[in-house]
Amino acid sequence: MSHNAIYTDLSGYYDLMCADIDYQAQSQCVQRVHQLFGNGGKRHLDLACGTGPHVRHFLDAGFQSSGLDINQPMLDLAHQRCPEASFSLQDMCGFRADQPLDLVTCFLYSIHYSGSVDRLRACIARVHAALVDGGVFCFNAVDKSQIDNSSFVSHTAHQDGAEFRFSSGWYYAGEGEQQRLRLRIERTDGGGIQLWKDEHPMVAVTFAQLIELLEPYFEVQVLEHDYQRLSAWGGVSGNVLVVGVKRSAL
Structure with a gap:
């Protein structure tokens, strides 16, 4: 079975598979992150959006939200959940945005689907290109070590x-x-x-490697993986919330 086949074949069960996830809490947390670190804009793109539950919460909060994924059956369900949103079948490591963005998210550790360090680097570069100055890239990650x-x-x-x-x-x-x-x-x-x-x-990286990949493009903040309370990473936990604010010039 290919590494994406289970999501394609069982897309109707995906929401059950994620039934224990508090999408609202995650979305509201990142909205607070955007208020603290971002430019206040409302143009949002969710990478690896799946069936669109995060997009739904961003739309309900007043964002002009969109999503992309590499599995069409997932996007079909996302369209049903969020008919007013724009969705596209794209690889997050080579995507192009239809408009300049203020916020790019990637939830549920999906940044690791990049698969290799080179592709992760390409994803980071594409996000940087899509964001306006002061735009925010927010995602969660795990340290391989x-x-x-x-x-x-x-x-x-x-x-x-x-x-x-x-x-x-x-x-x-x-x-x-x-x-x-x-x-x-x-x-x-x-x-x-x-x-x-x-x-x-x-893709497997340490947090030090991840920060090194991000820093040419973003001012980086690393937070504890806590969607209820924003606090700086203490250097101990193995999963974190990463916030990158776009540098205006490379």
Whole structure:
């Protein structure tokens, strides 16, 4: 199974897979970040937007919000959720924006879908090109050196008489620039159990490497991964919220 196939084939289950995520809290947190560090503009693009739940919250907060993703079935669902928004089928490492942007987001660690350091660098450059001066790039990330290969998160959801159990966890072999996101979906109903497993190749970086990639383009702030309270990263936790404010000149 290709590393994006599970999202294409099971796009109808994606929202169940993410049912434990507080999209509103995440969106409101980044809106506060934009108020603190940004230019006050409302033109927003969500990279790897999936079915559009974050875009929905930004629209409801008065943003002119749009999204892009590489899976059309996900975008079809995003259009249903946010008919007033603009969505495009694009790779976030080579996208072009229709208009200058004030805010670019990338939630749910999706920045790691860049897959390699070179592609991550290209993504950062494309975001910089799309933003106006003072525009903000905000995303969350994980440090490869702090990944616990035995750690998984799981939750259960129900739909159409079936029970779904979703599990995911990071895996890093200890060297190189690639880590993996391991996914497991188990569906149980009267007919028995169905099981899907997949591994997504993701770019692996330390926070020091990530900051080094960003600093030619952005003034960088690293915050604790806490959507309820904004505070500077203490240098201990292995996942963070990264804020980049566009430098006006390279």
